[in-house]
Amino acid sequence: MWESLSLKEVVDCANDPYPSIRQWVRDTGKKVVGSTIADVPEEVIHAYGFLPVALVGTQKPLKKAPAKLPDNACSLARSNLELAMSYEGDLFDGFVLPQVCDTTQHLSDIWRINFPDKYVESFLAPRQADRPSARYWVKEEIDRLIASLAGWTGRTIKDHDLQESIKVFNESKALLKDIYAIKRKNPAAVTNKEMFAMIKLSMQVDKAEFNQSLKKIRDGLDPNGKAEGYTDVIVVGITCDPLEIFDLFDEIKINIAGDSLVTGTRYLQGIVPENGGAVDALAARHFQRGFYSPIHDDVFRNFEEVKVLYKATNAKAAVYVHIEFCESEEYDLPDLKKMIRKEGIPIHVVDTEYQTTSLSHVRTRLQAFFESLRGGAL
Amino acid sequence: MSEKLTSRQLSKKITDEYMDEAFRAHELGKLIGYTTAISPVELFVAHDVIPIYPENHSVANLTAKKGVELCSVVEGMGYSSHLCAYARSDFGYRATGATVTKGIPEPDLFLACNAQCFTLTKWFQVLARKGNLPVFIFDTPEYVMDKKTRQEIVKYCVIQLKELISFLEEITKKKFDYDRFGEVMRLSAESSILYKKFLDMAQYKPSPISIFDALIGMAIAVYRRGTQECVDYYQTLCDEIQAKVDQGIGVLPKDKEKYRLYWENLPVWFKFSDHAKLLGSYGGVILTSLYVHAWSFEFDLTKDPLLTLAENMVSRFSNSTIEDRADMATELFRKYDMNGMIMFMNRSCKAVSFAVPTLKDVLTKRTGIPALVFESDMGDQRFYSESQIRTRIEAYFETLDRLHLNKV
Ligand code: SF4
Ligand code: SF4
Numbered sequence: 001m002w003e004s005l006s007l008k009e010v011v012d013c014a015n016d017p018y019p020s021i022r023q024w025v026r027d028t029g030k031k032v033v034g035s036t037i038a039d040v041p042e043e044v045i046h047a048y049g050f051l052p053v054a055l056v057g058t059q060k061p062l063k064k065a066p067a068k069l070p071d072n073a074c075s076l077a078r079s080n081l082e083l084a085m086s087y088e089g090d091l092f093d094g095f096v097l098p099q100v101c102d103t104t105q106h107l108s109d110i111w112r113i114n115f116p117d118k119y120v121e122s123f124l125a126p127r128q129a130d131r132p133s134a135r136y137w138v139k140e141e142i143d144r145l146i147a148s149l150a151g152w153t154g155r156t157i158k159d160h161d162l163q164e165s166i167k168v169f170n171e172s173k174a175l176l177k178d179i180y181a182i183k184r185k186n187p188a189a190v191t192n193k194e195m196f197a198m199i200k201l202s203m204q205v206d207k208a209e210f211n212q213s214l215k216k217i218r219d220g221l222d223p224n225g226k227a228e229g230y231t232d233v234i235v236v237g238i239t240c241d242p243l244e245i246f247d248l249f250d251e252i253k254i255n256i257a258g259d260s261l262v263t264g265t266r267y268l269q270g271i272v273p274e275n276g277g278a279v280d281a282l283a284a285r286h287f288q289r290g291f292y293s294p295i296h297d298d299v300f301r302n303f304e305e306v307k308v309l310y311k312a313t314n315a316k317a318a319v320y321v322h323i324e325f326c327e328s329e330e331y332d333l334p335d336l337k338k339m340i341r342k343e344g345i346p347i348h349v350v351d352t353e354y355q356t357t358s359l360s361h362v363r364t365r366l367q368a369f370f371e372s373l374r375g376g377a378l
Numbered sequence: 379m380s381e382k383l384t385s386r387q388l389s390k391k392i393t394d395e396y397m398d399e400a401f402r403a404h405e406l407g408k409l410i411g412y413t414t415a416i417s418p419v420e421l422f423v424a425h426d427v428i429p430i431y432p433e434n435h436s437v438a439n440l441t442a443k444k445g446v447e448l449c450s451v452v453e454g455m456g457y458s459s460h461l462c463a464y465a466r467s468d469f470g471y472r473a474t475g476a477t478v479t480k481g482i483p484e485p486d487l488f489l490a491c492n493a494q495c496f497t498l499t500k501w502f503q504v505l506a507r508k509g510n511l512p513v514f515i516f517d518t519p520e521y522v523m524d525k526k527t528r529q530e531i532v533k534y535c536v537i538q539l540k541e542l543i544s545f546l547e548e549i550t551k552k553k554f555d556y557d558r559f560g561e562v563m564r565l566s567a568e569s570s571i572l573y574k575k576f577l578d579m580a581q582y583k584p585s586p587i588s589i590f591d592a593l594i595g596m597a598i599a600v601y602r603r604g605t606q607e608c609v610d611y612y613q614t615l616c617d618e619i620q621a622k623v624d625q626g627i628g629v630l631p632k633d634k635e636k637y638r639l640y641w642e643n644l645p646v647w648f649k650f651s652d653h654a655k656l657l658g659s660y661g662g663v664i665l666t667s668l669y670v671h672a673w674s675f676e677f678d679l680t681k682d683p684l685l686t687l688a689e690n691m692v693s694r695f696s697n698s699t700i701e702d703r704a705d706m707a708t709e710l711f712r713k714y715d716m717n718g719m720i721m722f723m724n725r726s727c728k729a730v731s732f733a734v735p736t737l738k739d740v741l742t743k744r745t746g747i748p749a750l751v752f753e754s755d756m757g758d759q760r761f762y763s764e765s766q767i768r769t770r771i772e773a774y775f776e777t778l779d780r781l782h783l784n785k786v
Contacts, residue, residue: 300507
């Protein structure tokens with residue numbers, strides 16, 4: 001299904017992966033477990049034979065979710081709920097939902113009550129990351145997820161099964177990193193939209209199959225190619241949706257040379273060490289992801305990482321992708337913007353919302369920013 | 379011998395002395411720890427860290443209708459208008475110094491317990507970075523329903539409380555005194571029992587207290603827990619209310635008390651007394667909410683004090699599943715014999731409010747009692763539409779009247 005996709009086909013599929021997932025489920029007889037994107041160890045779900053699908057909203061209209069989550073909930077949370085309530089719910093046998101912020105505080109309860117026939121488990125990742133207890137707790141939670149899935153399926157998995165899943169997932173991330181490295185130098189070879197569509201799709205489809213596509217794509221690219229006339233920027237935030245936003249960068253030759261998105265580099269940083277016990281390795285991974293998370297860290301760390309990324313990529317500006325009503329981002333943003341500006345890094349904040357029907361507003365502002373960037377010190 | 383103080387006088391005296399001590403903390407060799415209203419503050423008290431609750435200060439300003447003024451300043455600084463009004467008005471106070479009180483002393487350290495919400499963690503981080511001050515996050519994973527998981531959660535929380543003790547020892551360069559902590563826990567347990575007794579007096583018919591009394595009465599439980607004066611205050615309060623019960627005095631006279639109501643969420647602070655009057659005119663009195671019960675701790679002194687402290691923190695309504703929250707509310711409906719419910723969707727408080735639509739569905743199904751749901755904000759008047767809410771309340775009482783008549 002996903003083993004020989006071209007870059008163009010990747011973008012089409014990433015725009016709406018569900019028809020292909022449905023077909024795949026029909027062909028393989030396998031089951032699907034959805035999870036929202038905050039650090040659920042998807043390898044565990046995979047080791048039980050399920051297809052783990054990252055829930056990253058839908059652009060289809062909201063119908064039922066507003067009655068459950070009011071309009072000051074972030075659009076990602078509402079959009080995911082809508083996706084399951086109105087559009088693709090029947091595809092999923094279960095969900096694993098993390099608790100990260102006030103919006104997600106009771107989200108797994110809402111899902112459990114609304115989907116009484118499905119398996120709904122929470123992943124209670126620690127909301128502190130600097131003390132020994134956080135490490136202890138991550139491991140406990142991974143063990144609990146393993147036990148919970150065993151209880152649901154009546155099956156048990158061995159360390160070896162988990163290692164096998166980890167290998168497949170690691171390979172996918174390594175391939176994506178290779179492609180990203182080529183794109184960074186040669187943006188003409190892979191557009192921003194194609195790059196982020198690949199990462200997004202890899203979070204939603206069978207990795208073993210998709211890795212074959214990624215290998216072919218990578219091998220077809222010239223590792224030494226270079227493109228002229230592009231301006232490099234970094235993108236900071238949680239997610240960047242819809243994918244059409246990347247067109248706004250591509251159209252005027254703005255190259256995303258680095259990012260800290262959960263649906264971008266932060267995900268790719270999740271390569272799990274392959275030596276030692278699998279659960280320990282997954283727990284270690286939780287703390288290895290370098291990039292800032294508005295849940296764990298404060299603005300200083302975020303700022304330091306933006307600075308490092310900006311310098312390492314030799315970028316000319318930072319674009320912060322803000323999800324409307326995400327309070328986790330919004331407590332940080334005023335100070336973060338100040339610090340970034342003080343450092344002399346040009347920054348532009350893009351306000352995004354799932355279910356956005358028109359990007360014209362974003363386009364105008366983003367273009368004006370890029371123009372000023374080019375007219376400036378470039 | 380001086381005359382015995384009334385609960386109101388006692389409350390004022392305790393509060394004045396507490397704030398006076400807080401403003402002189404450094405002089406007295408003590409530190410100021412900002413903390414969340416739900417917090418294992420007993421550790422502070424036992425270690426001479428004076429707890430200050432920026433939320434309480436915000437309540438004073440929001441009740442005095444300073445919300446719009448303070449919040450607007452903050453929005454001009456780039457913060458969005460949909461963040462918690464406590465946080466926004468606090469940032470506004472920091473920026474302008476405007477307050478209806480004497481203000482609050484500056485912090486030395488922070489303790490954020492997320493059994494309440496995650497907002498406070500972010501809010502405290504904003505304040506902490508100004509002086510690069512230490513923040514301790516006491517992380518309380520949702521108290522899910524599975525028994526074994528609960529044990530694990532409590533274990534994780536006990537480990538964290540030990541980390542908190544080390545954190546305090548390191549900052550103060552002083553050894554933690556476990557004997558003193560035991561004593562603080564004893565006092566805290568005692569005052570919590572009395573506080574709950576006070577709230578539970580709403581069971582009487584007519585009820586001698588409404589939620590508005592509970593909201594005023596809860597303040598000392600939040601900020602003076604673990605002290606003898608806190609115990610004395612609740613003893614006095616209980617005695618006073620008991621005297622009312624003995625004389626048959628209710629918020630409304632017995633023949634006028636038609637609707638005994640449940641309130642979900644925090645109050646609309648700036649409409650506090652207006653709501654009491656309006657509802658009273660329909661024969662309605664709000665008796666209770668899970669919110670005021672958040673401080674009815676049940677510390678078990680036969681257990682390791684850190685264990686019972688952890689168990690009590692994680693099991694607050696705001697950290698419980700919606701199903702458990704519904705069980706807790708149903709128990710209140712039964713105990714207090716309530717026949718109406720007002721479900722407030724508070725824009726400020728996402729942590730509590732996003733569960734409300736689902737909770738309302740579960741509760742109305744279980745109790746058969748219709749609910750009035752309304753959306754507004756606890757402190758930002760711009761989100762409060764007087765006429766709309768009045769109409770909703772009127773319509774709700776009409777529904778209740780109809781049901782009442784049918785029953786009769
Ligand atoms: S962290 Fe932000 S984007 Fe993520 S669920 Fe919470 S509010 Fe939504
Ligand atoms: S009102 Fe809600 S969001 Fe605001 S501080 Fe209190 S619990 Fe947190």
